[in-house]
Amino acid sequence: MTIELSQPRILDRTAITDARGRVFRDLRISLTDRCNYRCTYCMPREMFGADHNFLNRSAMLSDDEVVRLVERIVGLGARKIRLTGGEPLLRPGIVDLVRRIAQFDVDLALTTNGSLLPRLAEPLAAAGLRRVTVSLDSLDEEVFAALTDTRFGVRDVLAGIAAAEAAGLSPVKVNTVVQRGVNDGPGLRHLLDLAEHFRGTPQILRFIEYMDVGTTNGWSEADVVPSAEIVAAINARHRIEPVDPVAVGEVADRYRYIDGGGEIGFISSVSAPFCGDCSRARLSADGQLFTCLFASRGTDLRGPLRAGASDDDLDALLSNRWRERADRYSETRGSGSDGGPRIEMSFIGG
Numbered sequence: 001m002t003i004e005l006s007q008p009r010i011l012d013r014t015a016i017t018d019a020r021g022r023v024f025r026d027l028r029i030s031l032t033d034r035c036n037y038r039c040t041y042c043m044p045r046e047m048f049g050a051d052h053n054f055l056n057r058s059a060m061l062s063d064d065e066v067v068r069l070v071e072r073i074v075g076l077g078a079r080k081i082r083l084t085g086g087e088p089l090l091r092p093g094i095v096d097l098v099r100r101i102a103q104f105d106v107d108l109a110l111t112t113n114g115s116l117l118p119r120l121a122e123p124l125a126a127a128g129l130r131r132v133t134v135s136l137d138s139l140d141e142e143v144f145a146a147l148t149d150t151r152f153g154v155r156d157v158l159a160g161i162a163a164a165e166a167a168g169l170s171p172v173k174v175n176t177v178v179q180r181g182v183n184d185g186p187g188l189r190h191l192l193d194l195a196e197h198f199r200g201t202p203q204i205l206r207f208i209e210y211m212d213v214g215t216t217n218g219w220s221e222a223d224v225v226p227s228a229e230i231v232a233a234i235n236a237r238h239r240i241e242p243v244d245p246v247a248v249g250e251v252a253d254r255y256r257y258i259d260g261g262g263e264i265g266f267i268s269s270v271s272a273p274f275c276g277d278c279s280r281a282r283l284s285a286d287g288q289l290f291t292c293l294f295a296s297r298g299t300d301l302r303g304p305l306r307a308g309a310s311d312d313d314l315d316a317l318l319s320n321r322w323r324e325r326a327d328r329y330s331e332t333r334g335s336g337s338d339g340g341p342r343i344e345m346s347f348i349g350g
C-alpha cells in the first residue's frame, strides 16, 4: 500500500507563522477613515453623519510613519500590499505616498470606489501602482444611488474603470457586494446584467457575499445571497467552469466562461469561509494593527513609533503579534474574533 505523504510547507527565510501555522504575506493599509460615499452597508449616513468624529490629521499616521511601517512589515515577509480605506483616493498626497511604497519589492494594489480614478488613474500608475480593484454594486443608477448615497453615479465609476484600464492598471477587478432584495434584482437580473456587462472585457467581476463586518449595518444572514446561487444563474446563461487558484490564500474562487468570455470570481466568506490560509493583517489609518477583519481590538503601533521605537522594537512587536494570532471568525461567527464588538470596515480597511 502506498501512503501519500503531505508536502512539507516551504517557508522562506523571512516567513513568520501564526498560532495556526498561517504565514504572514498580505498587508492592507487603510489610508483614511473618510469617504465620499455613504454606502448603506458600510458607512450608513445615520451613523456617519456631520457629527461623526473622523480621525484628525495628527491622529492619523503621517506618510513617513506609513512608509517606516511598510519597510518593517516587508522585512517580515509581506509580499502584497493593498491600499484601502475609507476611500484611499481622498488622502491628500496619495500619489506621492504610492510612489514611496512602490519602492519596496511588493505587489502593490489599491481598492477604490472609482469616483476619483478619472483624474488619478494615470498619475497613480506612473507612481508605480500595479493593480486596482473598483467597487460597483449595480449598473442601475437608481439602485446604485440608493446604496451608495453619493452624488457620483454609475457613469462616473465606469469612467474610472476605463481610465484605470487606459493607464495600464489592467486587468481591473470589479467588486460587487450582493445583498438580497437590495441589488440582486428579480431572478438575480441585476447581477446577470453586471456579469453580461463585463463578459468579454479584460475586467474581472467578483461577487462578494455580504458580510457582518462592524456593527452599524444591521447585517442578517437572510440578506446574504450564497455564491452558489449566483454561479448557477450565470452558468444557466453562459457555461462557466472553475479555474485553479494562482496563489495560496487567494480569497476569490475563480471561474472562466467556457466560450472564452473571460474570468469571473466569487468571494464567499459567509458560505465557504477561508480562514484556513488567511495571510492578511490590516493597518488602520491611526496605526493599529488588526489580524482579522472581524477583530474588536488592534495593536497600537503609532504610540511606539512616536515614542522613538527602534527597528528591532517594531519588528518584535509586529512578529510577536502575528505569532500569537489565532483568528478564524468566519468559521465560527458570533462576537468579534477576540470577543468584543467588531470594528467598522471603513476604519479597519476593506
Ligand code: SAM
Residues within 6 Å of the ligand: 035, 041, 042, 084, 085, 086, 087, 088, 111, 112, 113, 114, 133, 134, 135, 175, 177, 208, 209, 210, 211, 212, 213, 217, 345, 346, 349, 350
Ligand atoms: N472605498 C473603497 C471601496 O469601496 O472600494 C475601499 C474601501 S471599502 C471598505 C472595500 C470593499 O469592502 C468594497 O468593495 C466594499 O464594497 C466592501 N465592503 C464594505 N462593507 C462590506 C460588507 N459588509 N460586506 C462585504 N463587503 C463589504
Ligand code: SF4
Residues within 6 Å of the ligand: 035, 036, 037, 038, 039, 042, 043, 085, 086, 087, 113, 135, 346
Ligand atoms: Fe466608502 Fe467604500 Fe465604505 Fe462605500 S464601501 S462607504 S465607498 S469605504
Ligand code: SF4
Residues within 6 Å of the ligand: 274, 275, 276, 278, 279, 280, 291, 292, 293, 294, 327, 328, 329, 330, 331, 337
Ligand atoms: Fe482572515 Fe479573519 Fe477573514 Fe478569517 S475572518 S479570513 S481570519 S480576516
